[in-house]
Amino acid sequence: MSARHLIAIATVAASLAACETVSPGGYGPGPSSSAFRTEDFAWSARSGRASIDGRIDYRRDGQAFNCTGTVALTPDTPYTRARFQTLYGSTTRAAIPEAVVRARTVADPNADYRSFVRQTSCENNRFQFDNLPDGNWFVISPVSAGGDRIVLMRSVATRGGRIGVTL
Helix, strand or coil: CCHHHHHHHHHHHHHHHCCCCCCHHHCCCCCCCCCCCHHHHHHHHCCCCEEEEEECCCEECCEECEECCCEEEEECCHHHHHHHHHHHCCCCEEEEEHHHHHHCCCCCCCCCCHHHCEEECCECCEEEEEEECCEEEEEEEEEECCCCCEEEEEEEEECCCEEEEEC
16 A cells, blocks of 8 residues: 555544544434533434333332333433433433432533423333334333332333333
């Protein structure tokens, strides 16, 4: 290979390295900043062919818990990932008393991302989200066994088909 070819390859590689990093496929979080940015949520507002069939099957100390409210589906963005790490102590899966979650303080608590959160009812411990774009999400559901509520959180990925999720 000639020196001119090596210089051309090095120039292209340097140009690509200078580009902003975007997640593969154009969905999910892009830049790594955890500041609230509306554009980080844009992918989640699209419609798609993916869906989530979910069910609640949470037990603790031999006691079965039931869903007690709506189930939320929140887009995984740098902002929500940092927020959920603070609230739940994890970005993959958690079961935390609701009072503990509410007592924790997050950066930029007034950032309004609610318009990007999808909600659905939970009946007979089952829930469903349809017409989702491909991407990474957080499924969140409050549950109770008659006492204080527990908030369940789990990270999921949609990729054009139907997935089953158990909390």
